[in-house]
Amino acid sequence: MTNKLKITFLLGVFMMIFSSNMMNAQIKQGDLVDGIAAVIGDEIVLESDVNEQMNYAKQQGASHNTDKCEFLESLISNKLLVYEAKKDTLIENRSAAIKEQANAKYRQLLSQFPDEKSMLAAYKFRNGYEMKNAIEKIDIDQYYGQAKYQRVTDKADVTPNEVTDFYNLYKMQLPQVKDEVTLAQIMMYPKLSETHKQDLINRLKKIKKDILGGESFESQARIYSEDEGSASNGGLYKNITKGQMVKPFEAAALNLQDNEISEPIESEFGYHIIQLLKRSGKVYDARHILLKATPTDDEIKTAKAKLDSIRGLVMNGKMTFKDAAFKFSDDKRTKFNAGVIPGGDGSDKIERESVPGSISYELAGLNKGDITTAFEDDDNRRKVVKIIKLDDVIPAHQITLETDFSRIKQMALNKKKNEMVEKFVNSKLPTTFISIDGRYDNCNFKSNWKKESIKK
Secondary structure: OOOOOOOOOHHHHHHHHOOHHHHHOOOOOOOOOOOEEEEEOOEEEEHHHHHHHHHHHHHOOOOOOOOHHHHHHHHHHHHHHHHHHHHOOOOOOOHHHHHHHHHHHHHHHHOOOOOHHHHHHHHOOOOHHHHHHHHHHHHHHHHHHHHHHHHHOOOOOOOHHHHHHHHHHHOOOOOEEOOEEEEEEEEEOOOOOHHHHHHHHHHHHHHHHHHHOOOOHHHHHHHHOOOOOOHHHOOEEEEEEOOOOOHHHHHHHHOOOOOOEOOOEEEOOEEEEEEEEEEEOOEEEEEEEEEEOOOOHHHHHHHHHHHHHHHHHHHOOOOOHHHHHHHHOOOOOOHHHOOEOOOOOOOOOEEHHHOOHHHHHHHOOOOOOOEOOOEEEEEOOEEEEEEEEEEEEEOOEEOOHHHHHHHHHHHHHHHHHHHHHHHHHHHHHHHOOEEEOHHHOOOOOOOOOOOOOOOO
16 A cells, blocks of 8 residues: 555455454464464564565566565564554554544545445445554554654764765666656745635635524535545544644634634635534544635636746846745745755656656756746646746766765665664564464574564
8 A cells, every 4th residue: 555545455355354353352472363474562464464565566566476475574574663663652642643534534535436335346345444444554554663663763874985885885786767857846826816715705604604504514514615535524523633734724723612613714725614523632623614725717827927927037047946936936845945846765856757747748848957838737636837947857877976976875874774673673573472374484584583483
């Protein structure tokens, strides 16, 4: 499961095999249920987990001669990090928030299907309970695993000499770099006209009036809210922690009394009315109805004209692209960095073939230093307008220290971090209960997972 939840939810297979009573039963040391590949503390790795990881790797181009033992060892190592993270008092327990986020993901996925039955069939689940639990389990493992990884590797760093040593040792194994570009952007959210804004506000006021007149907030949210994550659930968000929602939403919600409904408020997503259901310390439950600030064609046209005039200032030398990005861009991720769009490996280089199609089309025929005219695009489901500068064009080449120092540095740092994690994992082996199914007796693991099965 990656960004699209990988579609093959690993836990779903487990829940189809075992009853809910088995799921709730505590796994005792020495017990090994059929279908479980390994137990680490009170965490489990399923046989289906191993198979799914192998299949996914093959889909991504890995060799068909992949060693199943390597995948199992990787999963066991990750589970040990999760097990240790849950005991670490410096890592925040976010189980309640993750559960609510899992429900929101479920509702968001549901919004992409005509009905729940179609979605469950597509993802191969028997019911919504199974699927929600699968999403929650995956997200919990991801959160705790990443949190512990960051704690263990927090102080990792590499010197220039270490980068050079890494390159000299591994340069024959390093891949060739594909055609790359570096891009910078100025992005704007088209501004709504005052008439458009007032129309959204008036619509929300009418909805609020109907609720106060006897309609339920839940039913009105199902009918009118444009928030894909909560509309099907009556606009409900439970166990919201302080800082989780955007500031205007949170400020309005926390200024309400229980069951009170706010006046329409504006956020980066549009206009809302919010009903606070209950509050306990820094955690609260709320419903909301969102009307998105979707710009009209004329509003998009106006934004394009403004961006094209900014482009003209840059092209005429009256302003640098960096200054223009800082002054005008609405993209907080790039405006403070000269508008530079980060690449996937932490550098500013992006493989040309991975540039989104909408941007590739605009870049066609441009040379280094050229800037596109303003065009319409989508950013996190919001309509935006952009201009893109083609900062640099890097032809395919073999990695060298001279041309790719930052990339090699990141590789060296990743290697050091992995070594730190491996050292940490090995330090926990003597005191952690680990049981691996007999079908893996012939595996030659890098770490001593079998440890002659729990010698004290």
